[in-house]
Each structure stands twice: as structure tokens, then as C-alpha cells.
Amino acid sequence: MLQQALARYPFDLPGYYLLKVLHESDNAIIFLANNPAGLPVAIKRFKFDTSKLGKSLVEEFLMETRALELLNHRGLVKPLAAGIASHALYMAMEYVPGTTLRRALTTTPIPPLEQALRWLEEIALALAAIHGIGLLHQDLKTSNILVRQDNSLALLDFGLETRLLVASGFMRMDEIYCTPYYVSPERIMGDAPDERADLYALGIILYELLAGHKPYESTSLGELLKKHAIAPIPRLPDTLSGYQPLVSGLLAKFPENRVQSATEVVRLLHEIRAQQAV
Structure with missing residues (x-):
């Protein structure tokens, strides 16, 4: 090969x-x-x-x-x-030996809650780091997250090359350069991405970690994109309802209604976990 x-x-x-x-x-x-x-x-x-x-x-x-x-x-x-x-x-x-989060979730679709929340925090902290130096990921998904041998996560495939792909003619400016399962509504409409598009993808991953499946699924690309744009935000099982505000805050259809930063995600997660412990 x-x-x-x-x-x-x-x-x-x-x-x-x-x-x-x-x-x-x-x-x-x-x-x-x-x-x-x-x-x-x-x-x-x-x-x-x-x-x-x-x-x-x-x-x-x-x-x-x-x-x-x-x-x-x-x-x-x-x-x-x-x-x-x-x-x-x-x-x-x-070089990070191991597997991707996507593959890990095929064997354990619903990881233990503590593991899922720890992974969410690790992803959010990594996003906060790259957002802090003015960069976006732009293609956040479970197949672009590696699971290290100590079970911690590392983000892969940042969006650094997007402008190069357009300039070289490899892709058009109006193409959505991300996986449809994780694309935010504003990107579907052709708006330029900002930090909140990454946070929408984080919300998809959070729901996937907690529920064992993606919030929006379809065998039709058009139907899948339509669900991102207008379908109601799905509800978590009753046993996980305490985390619904965070899911809803990340999956808000309009970026101005979304959680506004990865740092805020970590703060809200800590608040929810403290409330759950009472």
C-alpha cells in the first residue's frame, strides 16, 4: 500500500x-x-x-x-x-498510537457517564486553547479525535488547510468543508464559521456520548441538513435531564443563542455536575 x-x-x-x-x-x-x-x-x-x-x-x-x-x-x-x-x-x-473516538464508540456506544463528561471537558479545553490563539477547528467530529493510550483525548485535523484547499482549486468556496452529521445550521446557509460553529459540533458529540447515537440522522443528505436547520433539539433520557440545558445551549439553531465559548462550556459543565452531586 x-x-x-x-x-x-x-x-x-x-x-x-x-x-x-x-x-x-x-x-x-x-x-x-x-x-x-x-x-x-x-x-x-x-x-x-x-x-x-x-x-x-x-x-x-x-x-x-x-x-x-x-x-x-x-x-x-x-x-x-x-x-x-x-x-x-x-x-x-x-504520532498518537491508539484509536479514534469514533471507533471507541462503536464498541461502547454509551461510555460511563464520568468518562463521557471527562471527554467532553477535554475536548472543550482543547477548543478553548485553539480559539484562544485565533484559530478554528472547522471539522470537529469523533473520527478527528484520537484516544491516547491513557484514555485521554487529542484533537486532530484542524481547519488550517481550508483556505489552501480553496486557493488550490481542490474545493469551492461555497462547499461545506465538514462532516454533515456535525455541521452547524449557519454553515449550511453559507455563513462564515466562527467559534460557535465548533461549539455546535461539540454539542453533537456531547449528545452522542450521552445518548449513544447522533441527535440527527438520515440516509438522505438533504434531509439530514434540513434536520440541523429546523428540527427540534432532541431530548436526553429523563435520567440525564440535568445535562439537557447544556445540550440545548450548544445545539441552538442560531449562533447568537448558543453557548458562546468553550470556556463557558467547561464552567456550565462544572455547575451541572455540582448540582447533580447535591
Whole structure:
């Protein structure tokens, strides 16, 4: 599989030894590699044509990658380096062995409540960290969250490359670059995302952790998007009703009615847990 991937998307980074393909998506291939010190790293090699990108846009991407590296937050998969090699843009990242939250939930659809709430707080704190330096995730979903070997979480696939995908012609400006199950109503309408779009996706994940399924489901893309836009916010089981205000606050249809920050999510979660303990 490695040689087949390299035949289609050549990549050679001096000092790094590619071992295997970890994942392939529409816009990138992620390789497992050893760095010059012989330590494992993950390298994301983007598929789009870098010749169509302006120098300033690439430099902005590299600066944002560096900002995340300096942030050094455990709830984020840490970028280690970025640049252009073999005429392709790449990002070398911390290698996190384990599984994704999506896969973990296929074996245990409803995790113990304490585990679910701890995971919610970890995701919210990671979002607060990237929002705090002016970045958005823009594609938050359970398959973009890794479960570390100590059972803590780390967010993956930040929205750094969205502007690059548009500039390279790989996607159109009006395309929704996120998974339909987690897309906010305002993004469906074509509005520019802000922190509250990430918080809507967090609300989807919270409901999924507590109820064992997504709040809106359909085999039809159009019907699914319609549910995000106009369907009532679903109710949690009575035994979890104390967490309904937080779910409703995150899944509000209009961003101005939503919980306004990831820090506020953590504060509200602590308040609810304190009330539940009384």
C-alpha cells in the first residue's frame, strides 16, 4: 500500500523514513515515519497542487502550524514541522498510537457517564486553547479525535488547510468543508464559521456520548441538513435531564443563542455536575 500511494503521490522528506500509510482522505495521505532521531511521527502529505498557492498563503499556514506547536496543549495532536517537499505541502505531527473516538464508540456506544463528561471537558479545553490563539477547528467530529493510550483525548485535523484547499482549486468556496452529521445550521446557509460553529459540533458529540447515537440522522443528505436547520433539539433520557440545558445551549439553531465559548462550556459543565452531586 505504501508503494502504491507513493506512486500516485510522490513524497520524499530528507532524514525521514516512511513506514506505512496510516490513513488516506480526499485531500491528504498520512504516513507513519521515523524522524531523523529514529522516533515515530505522522506525516500528512496534502494532495492539492501547491503551484497554485500564493507565497503569503503558504507562509500563513506555516505560521499557524508553528503557533499550534508552541501552544503544546496535550489535548491537541502536536504539529512538529511543516513545509514543501516533492512539490507537496506537508505537516509532520506527533504520532498518537491508539484509536479514534469514533471507533471507541462503536464498541461502547454509551461510555460511563464520568468518562463521557471527562471527554467532553477535554475536548472543550482543547477548543478553548485553539480559539484562544485565533484559530478554528472547522471539522470537529469523533473520527478527528484520537484516544491516547491513557484514555485521554487529542484533537486532530484542524481547519488550517481550508483556505489552501480553496486557493488550490481542490474545493469551492461555497462547499461545506465538514462532516454533515456535525455541521452547524449557519454553515449550511453559507455563513462564515466562527467559534460557535465548533461549539455546535461539540454539542453533537456531547449528545452522542450521552445518548449513544447522533441527535440527527438520515440516509438522505438533504434531509439530514434540513434536520440541523429546523428540527427540534432532541431530548436526553429523563435520567440525564440535568445535562439537557447544556445540550440545548450548544445545539441552538442560531449562533447568537448558543453557548458562546468553550470556556463557558467547561464552567456550565462544572455547575451541572455540582448540582447533580447535591
